[in-house]
């Protein structure tokens with residue numbers, strides 16, 4: 001079974017190779033979807049769950065949101081396209097979430113980059 005969570009964060013970026021307006025400093029209200037997949041746990045405090053939503057949210061917040069929210073993305077990722085940011089997020093989450101299945105990063109209301117296992 002799959003479970004997921006959403007986060008929003010605000011950040012600024014510049015796309016240095018872009019020939020158009022994205023080469024100027026600007027910001028987005030990003031929306032991040034994180035999905036994990038696994039069997040339901042059979043016992044313990046997370047019985048009947050893939051994992052506790054609270055644990056999932058804490059991992060995403062600590063690994064990704066705390067660093068990116070209200071930041072200059074170019075200080076973290078040299079060419080912060082939606083695709084490169086999604087790949088960076090995947091790399092940050094995978095060590096803490098071995099059951100990571102999908103990362104979707106919405107840069108605008110109508111444009112996203114996605115990575116799936």
Ligand SMILES: [Zn+2]
Nearest residue numbers: 013022026028
């Ligand atoms: Zn942009």
